[in-house]
Amino acid sequence: MxxxxxxxxxxxxxxxxxxxxxxxxxxxxxxxxxxxxxxxxxxxxxxxxxxxxxxxxxxxxxxxxxxxxxxxxxPEPLAQLKDWLAFFDQYWDDKLALLKQYVESENE
CATH class of the missing domain: 1.10.10.10 (Winged helix-like DNA-binding domain superfamily/Winged helix DNA-binding domain)
Structure with missing residues (x-):
């Protein structure tokens, strides 16, 4: 075999x-x-x-x-990709929050 x-x-x-x-x-x-x-x-x-x-x-x-x-x-198997990528959303959210904080502090 x-x-x-x-x-x-x-x-x-x-x-x-x-x-x-x-x-x-x-x-x-x-x-x-x-x-x-x-x-x-x-x-x-x-x-x-x-x-x-x-x-x-x-x-x-x-x-x-x-x-x-x-x-x-x-499309159903594509959910595996979505689930895996969802883990990395936290990093984008953190970076966007830092960018927002930076932009707002520059405007003060």
Whole structure:
């Protein structure tokens, strides 16, 4: 028995700018690979590889319709990113509070 196949997580899947653009493109509509490929300056094969990384991470849903496969966003796994980033909100809040304090003290 061989090694289990590598399965990217949400963080690895969104690390690539092309995959982030794919997610944005598929956020509001379902599209076949031919239409998706027309939106990118890379080969259809390269787009297909990116789509499969997103599928493996659970960020896309695919369905067969006739001879084509259509893709659309599955946003639920993005909650992992939101939860992780929420931890860092405290640092932004602290910095903004310090900036506000500094600006107000300069105006006095």
């Amino acid at each position: 061989g090694e289990p196949a590598f399965k990217p997580d949400v963080f690895q899947a969104v690390a690539d700018p092309t995959r982030r653009r794919l997610l944005t493109l598929l956020a509001d509509k379902e599209m076949p690979i031919a239409a998706i490929s027309d939106c990118f300056p890379i080969s259809r094969s390269a787009v297909n590889k990116h789509l499969h990384v997103l599928l493996d991470a659970g960020l896309l849903h695919s369905r067969r319709t006739g001879r084509e496969t259509r893709y659309r966003l599955r």
